[in-house]
Amino acid sequence: MELPDELVSAGATGYRIRYLSTSAKGGPTEVTGVxxxxPGTAPPGGWPVVSWAHGTTGISDRCTPSRDTELGGYGYAGYLAGLVRRGFVVAATDYEGLxxxxxxxxxxxxxxxxSVVDAVRAAGDLDRRVSGVWLAVGHSQGGHAAMAAGEIASHYxxxxxxxxxxxxxxxTDNRPYVDRLARLKPIDHGYFMAILAGLATWQPKLRYADYLxxxxxxxxPRVHTTCIEELTNRLVKLNLxxxxxxxxxxxxxxxxxxWxxxxxxxxxxxxxxxxxxxxLADYLVPAExxxxxxxKAKALGTDAKMVGYPNVGHYEITEASAPDVLRWIEARVR
Structure with a gap:
């Protein structure tokens, strides 16, 4: 596939893929990704894999990162180029249904x-120089996906x-917003619609009229035909x-x-x-x-740590944390 300039400069070779995964309902499903x-020669045993999980783009097929020249936006192309330069294969799922x-x-x-786990298998099927060593890395919605993948990795x-x-x-957990829905700002209305649409794929008893x-x-209906930025701009303008x-x-x-x-x-x-x-200045995902x-992860027995970045917002966290993240993941594959 044709790649954005940041990845071309990193020497990456890109492929659009279609692979088999397991749906929300437990049956087989096709998923796309990149x-x-x-560049260069793979190390003994093959290149390790970062299975990248993107943030919210929307739920319409128009919002599919593998169809976007910027791979979903938010500076992701440059971020993934940094991983490629360090010798990681990037397997970037679009998720089921995108x-x-x-x-x-x-x-x-x-x-x-x-979807995140099976993207790693797909990368190995694509090129035998890809190893089975992998990590899950994701932002926002993708942070949720990466954590879910890490929890099922031992069996799935x-x-x-x-x-x-x-x-x-x-x-991580949207339950605290249930009691605050009547006070949501217009900038959050599109996300709530996307949450309801997502839940409806998994919970057929959901009635939209109970919540809208x-x-x-x-x-x-615009949630199924527009991407999150366009939908949000529309709802901000309406100011419902x-x-x-x-x-x-x-x-x-x-x-x-x-649910x-x-x-x-x-x-x-x-x-x-x-x-x-x-x-620590994130207005979409509060630090608390x-x-x-x-x-909770520690209480469940996971070796977990959090690093907070002062004066950094939701969309700046990828770049701000990149040096720490690269050191951390490289230490895991040594």
Whole structure:
């Protein structure tokens, strides 16, 4: 595939791939993505793999990173170029339902985790110079996906050699927002719509009318036809009242809390270590919420650590933490 300038400068060779994974419902499903190979000769045993999990682009097929010349935006192309320069193969999943038939199970932990694991297998199938040694690295939605992948690696990833997870400003647990939905700002309305659409792929009992007012319901189909930036701009312009995004009953709120909780991470112990990088000026993923997730991971028995970056926001965390992340993942593959 044609690559952006940052990856060309890094000497990467890129391939669009289509591979087999397991859906949110447990059946076989096709997933697309990108594999980036480093230049030069592979080391003995092959190149190690970073399975990259991207942040929220949207749930429409228009938002598929492998179809985007910038691989999803947010400076990801340059970030992945840094990994390629260090001799890592990058296997970058699009996730189930992005660029393939069916809806995207946005923030459904099992689906996203499986897509991340199976991208590593696909990279090995593509080129035999790729080793089975791998790490999961992801940002925002991808931090959620990477953590989910790390937790299932010991059983779903059998045959591969998993070394650790890096989560950059991960979305971990959306339950705290249930009681604040009526006060959501317009900039958050599109994300809530995407969350509902993702839950509906996994939980058929979800009724959109339980969580969206008539004006919000009228806008909801746009979640399947636009990307997150366009959708957000539309909803900011409309400035719908928060009441349009509030559960219509206590029972509806409790069901939503239960469904979100079932997909919160961490859910179980990861046998490999976890490194979490969090901007302390992040307005989308609050640092306190990330700290709670890291404490829970430790309580579950995962070797977890978090590094906070002062004055760093949600979209700056990839670049700000890159030197620390590169040192950490290189130490895992030595």
């Amino acid at each position: 594999v980036l190979l480093p 660029g393939t038939p069916g809806a995207h199970p946005y923030l459904i932990a099992e689906s996203q985790g499986r 990833g059998r045959g591969l050699d998993f070394r650790g997870t890096v989560a950059l400003a991960p979305i 007012g008539s004006r919000a319901l009228k806008e909801f 009242p928060g009441a349009e995004f509030a559960p219509n009953s206590t029972g509806a709120a409790e069901r939503l809390r239960k 979100l909780g079932a997909n919160a991470v961490p859910r179980m112990r990861s046998r490999a270590p976890l490194f979490v990088a969090q901007g 919420q990330t700290k709670l997730a890291v404490r």
